[in-house]
Amino acid sequence: MAEALLKLVGVTRSFTAGDQALTVLKEVNFQINRGEMIAIIGASGSGKSTLMNILGCLDKPNKGSYFINGQDTSTMGEDDLAALRREYFGFIFQRYHLLGDLTALENVEVPALYANEGPHERQEKATRLLTRLGLSDRLDHKPGQLSGGQQQRVSVARALVNGGDVILADEPTGALDSRSGEEMMELLRELHADGHTIILVTHDPQVAAFADRIIEIKDGEIIADKQTRPESKINELNSAKKNTEQKKPNETFRIGYTRYIEALKMALIAMANHRLRTFLTMLGIIIGIASVVSVVALGNGSQQTILDNISSMGTNTIEIKPGTGRGDRRSGRVRSLTAEDANALKILPFVDSVTPTVRANVAIRYASETVTGSVQGVGTEYFRVRGYSLAQGQYFNEQSVDSLEQVAVIDANTKQELFSDGEALGRVIFLGKLPVRIIGVTEPIESVSDNSDELNIWVPYTTVSGRIFRQNYVSDITVRIDENVSSEVAEQGIISLLTMRHGVVDFFTINTDTIRKSIAKTSNTMTLLISAIAFISLLVGGIGVMNIMLVSVTERTREIGIRMAVGARQADIMRQFLIEAMLVCFLGGALGVGLAYLIGIVFHYTSSDLLMIYSTSSIIAAFACSTLIGVLFGFLPARSASKLNPVDALSRD
Known part of the structure; x- marks a missing residue:
């Protein structure tokens, strides 16, 4: 039988x-x-x-x-x-x-x-x-x-x-x-x-x-x-x-691939048929990702703007002064720095530009008016070193330096003080008893080394040394460093070269790049702080995904029961809900990045002061983070769905 x-x-x-x-x-x-x-x-x-x-x-x-x-x-x-x-x-x-x-x-x-x-x-x-x-x-x-x-x-x-x-x-x-x-x-x-x-x-x-x-x-x-x-x-x-268990070896990959593709299709269908719920699920992720990407972009942009500004103010410079330090009383009598030292420094590969400086304390006269200001004899690269730009006229050149030409470039403050009619080019002013002709006017600038209210007049350093003081040494030398080179390494290179030239350390250096580093460090700290706040919002969004997915499991209990009744494994149910959660978070991440770019466009057209520089690494990290949130916060709902009893699930509406 x-x-x-x-x-x-x-x-x-x-x-x-x-x-x-x-x-x-x-x-x-x-x-x-x-x-x-x-x-x-x-x-x-x-x-x-x-x-x-x-x-x-x-x-x-x-x-x-x-x-x-x-x-x-x-x-x-x-x-x-x-x-x-x-x-x-x-x-x-x-x-x-x-x-x-x-x-x-x-x-x-x-x-x-x-x-x-x-x-x-x-x-x-x-x-x-x-x-x-x-x-x-x-x-x-x-x-x-x-x-x-x-x-x-x-x-x-x-x-x-x-x-x-x-x-x-x-x-x-x-x-x-x-x-x-x-x-x-x-x-x-x-x-x-x-x-x-x-x-x-x-x-x-x-x-x-x-x-x-x-x-x-x-x-x-x-x-x-x-x-x-x-x-x-x-x-x-x-x-x-x-x-049904005997599968050809080459079928294993096809079966696994098919399961994931079909689970993805089912997730897309479920999301498409519940658009509002899907969007609300994504909303927390969208806001969190947009916040993270925007904050990082705004931090990068702000930092770049600040660094560009302070670079233009000469903060990536190293000043070389005579003596052994700021408190050296003998520094005024040390006369070892020369223009030849400045020319020697130009050959160093990390040097962007160099200028010697000779300072003169003389009265400045125009017509019947006498004012007090700063008269500096500088090299042709001074304006590059300090980040000045021309408003009118031209700078003096190497020929002017070699010929001790009596020409001058003045700043906007001097122009406003001496020339109320606004015309400065071609006028002659007296530096003490020395007449000089104005050939250029600079744009206003904020400088960490110069007083913004001071009157500044620049002439070739040879003119000051030869026609006013009749000396062959300079007051100091300023070197602008290439931005891609460590200022500490550059400083050591400068010290080594000058020590070799002088045979003794009769000078000291002042590295103004510490200001730049301090600002960069502060900017990074602020970006990190705000990013942490944005990440918290992303975490809250992930919890929202978990909660709504748990509600989704409750709403779709009957669907889960039907799938189990027709042969779905626990892994099949878990895979579908997990992929759905990951897909929601991934799409939420994409929309969040898109929203961040939209915010950048709005800033670009409404504010000239805000610059957003988007970081590829932050965008990749945002996508990875949103997908990880989908895995972490989607696991519990997916596991909950896979553990449902088929009979109980089928009996619910």
């Missing part, structure tokens, strides 16, 4: 109701052979639906054993039970249980998807089944666009797509009109004739009359088990014994 297809031995199922246990099935014993068409009948509350759930591996008994082809299901894990639901059973639910976001064709494909079939095979098989059931013109219709009878036929096609050796039909005509109900029963008889084992769960005697065998249940106990037709059409379904 052939082994029973399904066999229940002493099966008991009870549920906890408050402090009491409600027993729904009591010591149930029976078996079902392959190829039978059986009706399980009983009044509402008799336990027939619970019995169907146990037969379909949607539920487990508290006591007793349930065997499928001789294998005890109590020894199987959740994924093994899912494989049975996927490969062995086909469910036809009274309420259809179709996924509202998918078309009829996509609904039928779902079990085949979890059975790792390729997209073309799935589509071809689903199309063939729906065509056979008279729905060839409804393939692209969603459940809401189908009648009750059409939805039930889609449910039948879904039950058959993986073979459906055992068809479990729960009140198959309960939600249909009489004509559709008759068509459904005829369809089930055809499936039985094709060799499928059919198990009907119904309270309708007319439906039960279609079966070859009727099992009656009352108060959780089998009270009758009678054969209504001779066992003449019981077939052995060798095809039921599938070996």
Whole structure:
């Protein structure tokens, strides 16, 4: 005698109701052979639906054993039970249980998807089944666009797509009109004739009359088990014994790739059908990412602007003065610095520009007016060293220096003080007794070394040395350093060269780059502080994602139950929700970066003082951070979804 297809031995199922246990099935014993068409009948509350759930591996008994082809299901894990639901059973639910976001064709494909079939095979098989059931013109219709009878036929096609050796039909005509109900029963008889084992769960005697065998249940106990037709059409379904676990080695990658691609598609469909919820989920991530990227860009821009400004004020310079230090009383009598030292320093590779300086304390006269100001004899590169730019005229050149030419460049303060009519070029002023002609006027500048209110007049250093003082030494030398070179390294190079030239250290240096570093450090600290605040907002956004995803799991409990009923593994459910959370965060990150760029455009056109410099590394870090948030905060909802009980999930609306 052939082994029973399904066999229940002493099966008991009870549920906890408050402090009491409600027993729904009591010591149930029976078996079902392959190829039978059986009706399980009983009044509402008799336990027939619970019995169907146990037969379909949607539920487990508290006591007793349930065997499928001789294998005890109590020894199987959740994924093994899912494989049975996927490969062995086909469910036809009274309420259809179709996924509202998918078309009829996509609904039928779902079990085949979890059975790792390729997209073309799935589509071809689903199309063939729906065509056979008279729905060839409804393939692209969603459940809401189908009648009750059409939805039930889609449910039948879904039950058959993986073979459906055992068809479990729960009140198959309960939600249909009489004509559709008759068509459904005829369809089930055809499936039985094709060799499928059919198990009907119904309270309708007319439906039960279609079966070859009727099992009656009352108060959780089998009270009758009678054969209504001779066992003449019981077939052995060798095809039921599938070996789905044997995969070709080259199929492993395809299966894994397909699972992730399909999970991504499902996530996109779910997001597209719940746009508002998706956007609200993304909102916290969008704001957080936009804040981080914008703050970093604004910090970079502000720092660059400040550094450019202070560079123009001569803060990346090193001043060389005679003596051994600021407190050296002998420094005024040390006369070792010369213009030749300045020329020697120009050959150093890290030097941008060099100027010697000779200062003169003389009266400045124009016409009948005498003023006090700063007269400096400088080299041609002085204006580059100090970051000055011309407003009018020109600078003096090397020829002017070599010929001790009596020409001068004045600043805006001097022009305003001496020339009220605004014309300065070509005028002659007296530096003490020395007449000089004005050839240039500089733009106003804020300098860390010069008083912004002081009157400044610059002439060739040779003119001051030769025509006023008649000396061959200079007061000091100022060197501007290339911005890409460490100021400490440059300072040591300068000291080494001058020490070698003088044979003794009779000078000292003042490195003004410390101001630049201090400002840069302060700017970085502020950027870090504000970025930390922005990151907190990103973290809050991640918590929002988790909360809304948890709500989403609750809202989509029925969908999860349907997917589990048709064979989804726990990993499949977890993968779908995890990818959805990651996708929400990734898209939120992209929109956040886009918003940050939009903020930059707004700043560009509305404010000339704010500069935003976007950092590629910060954008990459923002994307990585948003994706990581999707993984971290999506894990709990995804795990919660995968741990749902299929029966409980299906019973929720």
